[in-house]
Amino acid sequence: MSPAPRDRLAALPRGGPGLARRAWNALVLAGCGAGLALVLLPMIMLVAHIVARGLPGLSLAFFVSMPKPVGEPGGGMANAIVGTMILVGACGLIAVRVGGGTGLYLAEYGRGPFAGAVRYAAELLAGVPSIVVGVAAYGLVVLTIGHFSAIAGAIALAILMLPTIVRSTEEVVRLVPRSYREAALALGAPRWRVVQSVVLPAASAGIVTASMLALARAAGETAPLLLTALGNRFWSVALDQPIASLPVMIFDYARAPYSDWNQQAWTGALVLLLLVTAVSAMLRLAVRRIG
Amino acid sequence: MKPRAGWMSLATQTRPPSVAPARGESAPPPPAPAASAPGAPPVAEAPDAISVRDFSLFYGAHPALKHIGFDVPAHSVTAIIGPSGCGKSTLLRSFNRMNDLIAGVRTEGEVRVAGLDVRSADVVELRRRVGMVFQRPNPFPKSIFDNVAFGLRLLGIRDRAELEARVEQSLLRAALWNEVRDRLNRSALQLSGGQQQRLCIARCLAVEPEVILMDEPASALDPTATARIEELVLDLKRAYTIVVVTHNMQQAARISDRTAFLLDGELIEIDETPRLFTSPSRKLTEDYITGRFG
Amino acid sequence: MTSSAPAIGRPLARADVRARAGLADPAYRALLTLFAVGVFAVLALIVWECARGAAPSLAAFGWRFLVSADWDPVAEKFGALPYLYGTLVTSAMAMLLAVPPCIGAAVFLAELAPRGFGAVASFLVELLASITSIVFGVWGLFVLAPWLRVVIEPWLIAHLGFLPLFRGFPFGLGFLNAGIVLAIMIAPTIVSISREILLATSRTLREASLALGATRAESLAVTLDAARPGILGAMILALGRALGETMAVTMVIGNTNRISASLLGSGATMASVIANEFTEATSKLHLAALIELALVLFAVTVVLNAAARLLVRWTTGGRRDVAGAA
Structure with a gap:
């Protein structure tokens, strides 16, 4: 009978970790915490500044009056706010349909190399810079129509939203319990009916939420609109004419050499921040509570 | 342990074996902040490798373990059985405080493992002296050698010859050496599932755990x-104290000396394995081992 | 999932239902497939439109477009070098500033933070990703620029002015400002993707290393090692965003077509010059040159994204395979 084999090599040192290991541990952990602070701090400062400088200009007039000419005090961004709503609405109509259809395809029939390629293409599309999408939409729509227009802007925004909607639709539809489908199939419903009248309604809350999130982001996009919807100092709701939008107006007002315009740019930024971030926050919280 | 020639030859290049009695070695001094010498004399008598006294564990307000108390003698295999969700894994993970990783866990009572009071001991030292093998093999995405050497390097061993000797010894003990001796530098992820699990055992043996x-x-x-x-478990119990959680009663019967039956966070019965399986003293145990529930 | 569903409902099944289903199902599937093809079509159209629009410039300048520093709309000479340079400098600076704290933050959120705090902080980081570029631009222009001009840049000139990087005058607007704004903007991308990768990689590895008596930091080293390709992927994705970011950069970089060795100097990026000059392009060739910039930007970001996505997939998917190898 041999003794316990561990007696053959010298016993390993006993005791807890030494000072060096403890110090390194503390250093690394503190470093990670500092990293988080460093990431969050500028963001918090940014939000604080936007609120502090934007709030003084926030009034009902900002939402309901038109921009005034240079030198005249007051005025608002009513046309830009309405313009952004029109752009976002039109882009939503396009993107939710195409993106939702693609997402549904991926979730229901999405096996094999073609589906994999579609997913990958959508991911690549998500990485295309928005200004490039603007250039493409310019060539595609603005040159075809012959002038800048709201519809060109909506198409550019729709392209930008597409990947998000494709991906989240697929995820949400996949979450619909298998038993729903099986129950409907077992009742003798054909596949397309099952999808249309059982799967889609069950997934609709999720699809709507995801689309709203994507729309909120689209509402803040600026670069592609510069090349497509252009902007408009006047009231216009026509889809085939240049249209004002909040982000483009903020851009113009921030770069203008007039301090009252700059003030309006701050207020516009605050409105945009509230619009986009508050909508995102509420939707995400709602999703968390459901999920 | 058949293939012994390998590490016998290593004995020459190491210090003479310390004459620690089997039990005394598992009772090192309590975690004094000062450096404790390798050959520190055994202090207090630890009659058992693990002793659990009125131990309860809560997830938030929900009690997962209720007033557990039992002892595990050194150099034995103790199996913990019970239906899923009865708290067997939670109990096991209490012995090396892996439950610390879960937020909202609170414990009451006392657990002593390898002579350390689990609640007050330095968690890093505790875990080093209490090895753990998980349900799924979890080798690091590194070479076979680096997997086994991982814990040794943590302990500050840099000398290549010593690392090699200890890695070989651990792989021998885990009955894996002959299968991997020619490919120590290959990725551990290329091994089969069973080999990966034995590698994880070797990795854990390398740092000389007591339990x-x-x-x-x-x-x-x-x-x-x-x-x-x-087979390996039966072999290892000569040098180590082993606690194994299993849902497989045949397995428990095959490998363990003592078996504990846990149900809904309560220790229903603990006894010599043959006796527990042939003449349990509690009705619940009998119902469980005869397959009435679980 | 069976496809021969109608057969199951035999007692009530009518022949015509089955016949209609036989036609309707493939038709439905074809319709959805058409939408899916649409995604490819969009990508292809982007390439096509950019290539078509850039054709005059491609024909006129060829490869010289990328190496010439001469951008003169009046003389109809277009060389993209200053913008390539500006894009490179600002993105590199953003990465240098953002990566170290972001990895620390991701590790903190994935591994160290108490659960409640981790959830709140992760939520904040997600929200920050939704702040739009124009808002960063306004902040960079009105808050960061004056601060840089009055405090930071004079200090840099006084103490580090011996380096060419920090020579010049404190304008507030320029590469330094753009780099800082970009770093803040890409931070949420790096943090949230790295965090997810760490969460996907780490659980089993973390338990394994801690159970061997590793300290938290030593256990992190193992996890980070395994997550390295995925984190690299997150960084490349962020780089792609930085390269293509337009509005915030346009507002703070100063918009000149110079190649300045100093970070305090002004310049322009590919994206910013498109935004600035596109609607005021003076000639067909000018417009074509701007579209060619978009084409270059597209090519670079697509290549980067393709690589990054593969890395991220490989890390997370690969780990799942490893875990299931038993």
């Missing part, structure tokens, strides 16, 4: 690989 905790170590393996792990 080894095994959480369903064979449940993810095929029958052949399972048989090899069971």
